[in-house]
Amino acid sequence: MNKKIAGPLAWFFLGATLLFLYILPAHSAVEVMTVLGEEAPPGFDPVTGKRVIPTVRCLKCHGDESEQTDVDDDGNEIEIYIPPHKFEDSVHGKRRCAECHANITRVPHRQEPEVVVGCIECHRQTWDANKDKPDNEFKRLGVVIEQIEKYQDSVHARPEDEDDPSVLNAGCYDCHDAHNIGTLGSHQRDEHRLENPEVCGECHRKQRNKYKKSVHGKAVMEDGDSEAAVCSDCHTMHEIDSPEGDKVMLQITTNCGNCHEESRQTYRSSYHGQVNKLGYTHTAKCYDCHGGHNVLAIKDPASAVHEENRLETCRQCHEDAPEGFIGFHPHGNANDFEKYPVMWITAKFMQALIIGILAFFWVHVMLWFYREYQDRKAGKSFAHPKPGDDTVYIRRFTATWRWIHLLFAVSTMILVLSGTTLLFSHTAWASFVMDMLGGPKVEAILHRTAATIWLSVFLVHFFIAMTNIVRNRKTFRWFGPSSMVPNLQDLRDVGAMFSWFFGRRERPSFDRFSYWQKFDYWAPFWGAAVIGFSGLMLFIPTLTASFLPGWVFNIATIVHAEEALLATMFLFTVHFFNSHFRPDRFPMSTIMFTGAVPLEEFKFEHRLEYERLKESGELEKMLVKPPSRTMEKGSQALAAVLIFAGLGLLTLVFIGYMTMPG
């Protein structure tokens, strides 16, 4: 052969052979199978050549109601009956038996059937093939896929024996009767619910037996009430795990509330529930008091929460709980006047107080802002001293008061943060903060430590103030300019101030303490008393309950929270405005930190005091040098931090308040 053409010719020959024999045929569409020119006969799949076994063929034996058993190859009697109408009505009713029982390729089957049901595989494949279809035919399958994923992470999907991974704790068909899975709303689903305790009880016998006697169990197993709780309602259907774990404990608590919705809500507004909501499980959960599998109606004398047994139940955690605990309403609801009138009244009073005070002062703030802004534009104000100016200052607060204010401010903020984290346990930020703080137990210590400092400050202040008063008892005028006690002038000042707001007169002049400064003082003073006292009651419940009825905890909780909210919102809005944000002061005032105020400003703000001091000659004694640069800068930084912290807390509180459920 000519060597030159032999090579290409040979390659061409190979190429053509491969093309016509292998490549081209592979491009044709789904090929019908033939065997020596013969296509598959009817009853066989034309593409795979495999037998197609119609369901009706299987039901010939398995659907015969009159012969529900057969004997296997070892002579043992076995159940073989599949109720045909149930299967046909089921979600799998259109599938052929052998699609799941894949080892059955012929009927009558030549070998004993193994249960080769690839539930997961089949559902996944079907989902993958159909999930993008526009019609909703396979929508429900998406839910199945979710459940499958949950199941695969569950304890049931783990091997029974670590050495033998083939045997799982429970497979799909241990719980599901694939021949009788109902579509949504079908009678099969009700039946499946009613069978649920027995299905789970097949393995969890002890629990089944307890459940059977419970209020749920009786409704389901005796009365056939498919609405009553079955195992899966509390334990979930597929996310099953050990009830020792936090996740399951929280889940079950949540799930109780799927039926007992109001109870869940009221529980969550209690300390027990707030902690639980934040993801911690050491406080009482539904089943800790009511019982789990053996839960009984409250009126049932055997119930753990029956009046007779309740104290015993409380003592499971509150070891020394006195009788008074019985009076506590763990599900007290301040919105329910019928059942809890005192709580209702307290809550309403506190709400009215909050609304009233805030309404007044917010209007006050807005008007003030407007007027002062106008005045400042018109040059009717004092000039802020420029840095380096040799301005004359006047001493306004001594170091003691400044320290007290700082300690008070910081401890208040800590209390607000740690307190609202519980109060607003429903928010996302609360869980975050709680985790940051290190959990409710750390939070409790923090809150109580801050409360102790806070109360101590309050008491120290009270002591100093009283000592001062006593020491100057001869000269001290209860209604004088140095007294914090409101007087008639304050009332007149309010009128004068409003007249100024509306432009009817010039800005009024004040003595040492203006009425709003007095309010700024008295608000926390009152708050400290109320919050402190209610907080103390909750801090030492055993002692409290030994001489007070348990329902005071419900009241104390409301008062404590509402008053704290009021204080928070007042401090971080009204107080911040009065002291820092009004046009004359903006962006901040450092007086409370440096203790000194420029004489010009003092003259402007407290003209009456200025004149009085000048007259008495005391003014000269009170004049001081401007605060050092370090002092000024440090005070500004401190004020900024506190202001931002306050505004931050305010934001969190607003979020929590606005999103509060119920």
Added chain:
Amino acid sequence: MSKINRRDFIRVTAGAGLVGGTLGFPGLLMAASPKVVVIGGGVGGCTAAKYLRKLDPKIEVTLIETKKAYTSCFMSNEVLSGDRTLESLTFDYEGLKRHGVNIVIDRVTAIDLAMKSVATESGESFNYDACVVSPGVDFKWDAIEGYDAEVAETIPHAWFAGPQTMTLRKQIESMPEGGKVIIVAPPNPYKCPPGPYERAAQIAMYCKHHKPRAKILILDPKDRFSKQGLFRQGWSKLYGFGTDDSMIEWVGAAGGGTVEELDPSTRTLQAEVEEFQADVINIIPPQKAGKVAFASDLVEGDWCPVDKLTFESTRHPNVFVLGDASSAAKMPKSAYAANSQAKVAAAAIVARFNGQDPGEPTFVNTCYSILGEAHGISVAAVYSLDREANTIMPIKGSGGLSPMDASEEQRKREVSYAHSWFKNVIDDMMG
């Protein structure tokens, strides 16, 4: 290269095949439907006619046969035992007519190979695109001196089922008790290889009841014969073969069984070694292809050579020779073989009309012999074609004889299956 899909490819190749095919059948270019003339209404001819119509109803099939009805040779030994009438072996051609086969009762004189037409005695002529020739066997009368077609009227061969079968039956019936029957077996090759030996058994079956001292002697020019071991076992079990008192006796070539001459008047046979005289003589002469094959130049030696892929004559194209007349080694000359070959030929003819290559051929032969009321034996074979050797070879590991020493139940069932075979093969060829 432009896109060519698989279907186009098939279309192109099929088209090319059609062009090639029609070159071999120029008549097709004019005729709307192809014509096939079948000569001979036996198993080969009938089966070919029926399957041609079955495979392609467009084909016009004309079958030319001399006799109005077909009488099967197979099972005709049962007429000799009295188990069966000749009528039960006789079938008309109505079944084939229902399949759309044109039946012509006439005698073919010759095939005009050049004109592709078949002429008959009555002067008719039939054009064909393919001609199937299945004439069966004819006798070589000169092999035994003193024996010819005329003598055969009184000393019958009874090798075609018909009047001679009845003649032989009557001669046996009228033979005196203790009388002697001689069967002269033919040399190979001949149609129905176990036939002479089954015939001996069937005559013995009759005699056992009616003439228990009668003797049946087979004179055979061969040393071995079909199903020999099974026959000997059956004969001995049923008719004492191998004992002094045996009803059946067989003399092979080595024992001087080759017959050279017949004296019809004394019913004496001169064999190689000695003379044999009998009350009834049945001579089955040596055989060759039927007359039409000789008249049409299809024969080499005694038989018609064929391409075993299609059974087309190797001497003349478009003529297909089937059954006993063809040279189809290693298949025996049997009804089942002819039936099987006819289907291969029919498929090959249809393939050619459609411009396709003939498919791979497959053949089966089964042959039953009935030795007693409840004693049947069989041979079976499945064959494929060894193209290189142009030989139809039995598939290794398959086929063979009924087992020796089988149970009575098995032997009895084979009788029943033999009758099934008979009914079904008749039905398959003409029902």
Added chain:
Amino acid sequence: MSRERHIIILALLALLPITALAESPTAAALSYTCAGCHGTDGSSVGPSSPSIAGMDPEIFIDAMQDYKVDKRNATIMNRIAKAYSDEQIKGMAWYFAKQKLELLPQSTDTQLVELGTTLHDKYCEKCHEEGGRSGDTGTLAGQWMPYLDYAMEDFIAGRRDYPRKMKRKVDAAIKAEGEQAMPALIHYYGSQHNSAQKEASHE
């Protein structure tokens, strides 16, 4: 050897599977050869070789494979079955499964048929559905009675393996009706050619 020759050999090797395929006759051609005993396209005209037209292909394959290895009692089929490859057996199975079953009447005993009807309904119908019509357990309705007789003799005598569960049913039928049981069933099936045929023609 030259490189060109290597390539050509490679191409020829690629052709091999096709060549191997062409070595088998078609399933139809193979099936035609059965007609001599089982009738044209498998509808036997009797008296004892069974009809295999419309036969379940897997039952066909079972039978042929069992014959092939002498697992099932046979007169001639074991010798024939050994000639065919698995593929050829499957091809024939598919061919015959698609053929219309033509049945002929057989003479039956009315009383036996009546008893057989009861026995069938009680012991056989679950597997041999609809009176034993052609299906996944073979063809009983209208089948040739001698063949059914041989089959049952072989089962009972242990010459043929019972399909799973069948022995229990046969034993129970015999226990209930004694020696009459099998003839009764056979007569029942033998009497079914009409219904079986009518139904078959509907398909």
